[in-house]
Amino acid sequence: MRVRIWGARGSIPAPGPHTARYGGNTSCVEVTLSDGSVLVLDAGSGIRDLGSSCAEVDLIHILLTHLHLDHIQGLLFFAPFFRPETEIVIWGPPVPGRSLRDRIGRYLSAPLSPIEIRSLPAKVSFRKCPAKEWEIGSARIRAAPVKHRGPTLGFRISDADTSLCYLPDHEPGLGVPLNDVEPDWISGFALAERCSLLLHDCQYTDEEYSGRVGWGHSRVSDALLFAHRSEAEQVLLFHHDPLHTDDELDLLHRQAGERWLAVGGPAGELAMAIEGSEIDLRTDGTGYAEGPGLAPS
Amino acid sequence: MAIATEQKPIELILARSLLDSLHTPGCLIDLEGTLVYYNETVAKLAGISFEETGPMSVAEWGEKFGPFDEEGRHIPFDEHPLTLAVRDGRAGHYIQRFRSADGGDFEVAVSAIPLVGTTGFEGALVFFWPARGR
Numbered sequence: 001m002r003v004r005i006w007g008a009r010g011s012i013p014a015p016g017p018h019t020a021r022y023g024g025n026t027s028c029v030e031v032t033l034s035d036g037s038v039l040v041l042d043a044g045s046g047i048r049d050l051g052s053s054c055a056e057v058d059l060i061h062i063l064l065t066h067l068h069l070d071h072i073q074g075l076l077f078f079a080p081f082f083r084p085e086t087e088i089v090i091w092g093p094p095v096p097g098r099s100l101r102d103r104i105g106r107y108l109s110a111p112l113s114p115i116e117i118r119s120l121p122a123k124v125s126f127r128k129c130p131a132k133e134w135e136i137g138s139a140r141i142r143a144a145p146v147k148h149r150g151p152t153l154g155f156r157i158s159d160a161d162t163s164l165c166y167l168p169d170h171e172p173g174l175g176v177p178l179n180d181v182e183p184d185w186i187s188g189f190a191l192a193e194r195c196s197l198l199l200h201d202c203q204y205t206d207e208e209y210s211g212r213v214g215w216g217h218s219r220v221s222d223a224l225l226f227a228h229r230s231e232a233e234q235v236l237l238f239h240h241d242p243l244h245t246d247d248e249l250d251l252l253h254r255q256a257g258e259r260w261l262a263v264g265g266p267a268g269e270l271a272m273a274i275e276g277s278e279i280d281l282r283t284d285g286t287g288y289a290e291g292p293g294l295a296p297s
Numbered sequence: 298m299a300i301a302t303e304q305k306p307i308e309l310i311l312a313r314s315l316l317d318s319l320h321t322p323g324c325l326i327d328l329e330g331t332l333v334y335y336n337e338t339v340a341k342l343a344g345i346s347f348e349e350t351g352p353m354s355v356a357e358w359g360e361k362f363g364p365f366d367e368e369g370r371h372i373p374f375d376e377h378p379l380t381l382a383v384r385d386g387r388a389g390h391y392i393q394r395f396r397s398a399d400g401g402d403f404e405v406a407v408s409a410i411p412l413v414g415t416t417g418f419e420g421a422l423v424f425f426w427p428a429r430g431r
Contacts, residue, residue: 094415096415144304144307145307145415146307147307175314176317184302185305187307188304189302190304191300193300193301
């Protein structure tokens, strides 16, 4: 399984010289499975660049954790939507009442969009993520509701003895002490348990978090505690705050690395998600990182 | 790697977080009637903490805490008006007699609210209030 980060920023795109190294695009992660199938996790602004790199792919599955704008805003600019020969399946969280298509249609319709879903040339379908594990290509996918504002899913993707857990918007520490609550009471724990790679929300420093409790995102200490308790083999901190510059993220990375070692996390297995970077999850349980950054703490 | 943990329904996880943040005494009952959590204020009323009891089956908590009728007879969970209301998708409010861990009976008003998630009924959030005005 190969994982490529196309956008690791949270909330709103943050382009500019002060965010160039970590990247300013919002959440989008490409996962290439062992059988060549392509999954896309979230459709933030990062999906625009991904679209121009997968012109030859006939079937693309887009898995949406939730429908906040920073996770769907790139949809309209995803080039495969405009190729009639491409089939795109969009999976999203189940919500009673309105269909996934209708809810996404609120964004992909007038007056917010010049194009509506029915006008897209590609063969597009919408499916609610099932409560039970299901298969796409060579992967088994598991989705579960997690703590965030509004209906939100986390994903675990298992393929050829490797597993990726994706929890980009997640506040597991809200209202509970993560260090001693039972694992089955921790939001997202079962998805992350002993996964090969965990991508986890780490939007705020501990100092910032005190003014943002309940906003649906994690502080550094909670992200690390969650990662440590779930025994994730490798951790990528994700969903960077749009106000954080590259230098501030470097500092957050250093501080997180020190805390990670302090809580007993394995050395070298904690890194920051950086736009453009890739990780090849190997069946021997190791991960091989390429691209800019990803230097472990 | 296999997953060993089965996550509780998110509705129960969020409700537990709420209970932990409240001084109002409250507890959580799951689909099977298991008392899966109660907060520290309930622990003071009951005379025993959740840390000590852990989750309790219907039979366990019924025998230990009640509720009891005016003659001191145990009211079966499946026949209790609150159970019937919640299973029917309605909230219920009753005054009940309970017994604390030290054996003393006390009267308290109970409000039970059904927790219905995207996949259906997940249990009940139960609050306790003074039975009489101060």
